[in-house]
Amino acid sequence: MRPSKSTSKSRGNETVSVLRFRLEPTKEQEQKLFRTFFLCRKLYNQALEDRVMSYREKGITIHYTDQQNRLPVWKREHPEYQEVHSQVLQNVLQRLDQAFVNFFEKRAKFPKFKNKFMFRSITYPQARDTYFHDNQVYLPKIGWVRMRAHLPFDPASVKIINVKFHDGKWYVNLTSVTKTIAPRTETCKSVGIDLGLLSLVATSDGEFFENPKWLQKSEKRLKRMQRQLSRKKKGSKNRQKAKHKLQGVHDHVANQRKDHLHKISRSLVDRYDLICMEDLQVKEMMKNHRLAKSIGNASWGKLATYLEYKAKNAGKHLIKVPPHYTSQRCSGGCGTIVKKNLSVRLHQCPTCGLEIDRDVNAAINILHRGLEIRHQAS
Ligand SMILES: [Zn+2]
Incomplete structure (x- = not known):
């Protein structure tokens, strides 16, 4: 064999x-x-x-x-x-x-x-x-x-x-x-997507994909059960039982999360021919440690994988771009670097006057970078 x-x-x-x-x-x-x-x-x-x-x-x-x-x-x-x-x-x-x-x-x-x-x-x-x-x-x-x-x-x-x-x-x-996917009609549309924690995905068209309420609820329940488990006596029957139950809920939440990511990736691949996103390996190096603990990372990686093979199966393109300054740079064409910490949700440009959601600003920059890379390659 x-x-x-x-x-x-x-x-x-x-x-x-x-x-x-x-x-x-x-x-x-x-x-x-x-x-x-x-x-x-x-x-x-x-x-x-x-x-x-x-x-x-x-x-x-x-x-x-x-x-x-x-x-x-x-x-x-x-x-x-x-x-x-x-x-x-x-x-x-x-x-x-x-x-x-x-x-x-x-x-x-x-x-x-x-x-x-x-x-x-x-x-x-x-x-x-x-x-x-x-x-x-x-x-x-x-x-x-x-x-x-x-x-x-x-x-x-x-x-x-x-x-x-x-x-x-x-x-x-x-x-x-x-x-076996039937060939799709081309949409001739491109999109940039920014992956975040507040909104899971923000697009250059101003669309947001959030973590749904029911998923947040399940995640809260999971955390509560983890705390309860840690209070149970080691080696006790009750602890074993709680552990078993926790594993069940854990699997359930993981599946809910995946379903949601499948829906997002399907929706994007159906509507756009070219999808630009940040290169997560580089983003990983830039991340701050408190954020790293968040569930975000796991979801981002999965979403990237789903987008990659769904785009490939549908004959569409996914481009990964370097993420540097995508959230700071003004997407209005002036290119000004507008420094802002994570709590600032609005991008306000002192040079050209652009006012736009910070994540949408990042998504537009990601789209521009992706189109540049595409242009250079052809
Ligand atoms: Zn500007």
């Missing part, structure tokens, strides 16, 4: 592609994976026997849904199944069902009981984009596993994760589904 093999095929207006990367589990993770194979194989054989016996003794054909409904009972009878993620167990039953479908449609022989050499892969059928971070993939019940990702991919498009052991090596297959 070759790593980073990529296959893709189109299906209606969707493209399904599979990327294969090498996995590098630790010794401990490897043990857990082998144990998972063992338990999945046990379930597969048990479910197969269940189908065969039911047909032989009662003449009743059992289907996938019947077996899925029986899963909780099997889990009670064999508590060791709890060690395996529930979706992985469901997938085992789906595999068996597929084996029967293949048999009934005369594409394969009657399903066989599997020995340990025949069961060397597991599938997580509902991947999330939060399962990927820094060349690692999160396999529920196994942990964060190192992954040699040679090719770039969009974590949000990954729907299925399949882990395989072959010839003494570990592999992960990532199945992505992306919408």
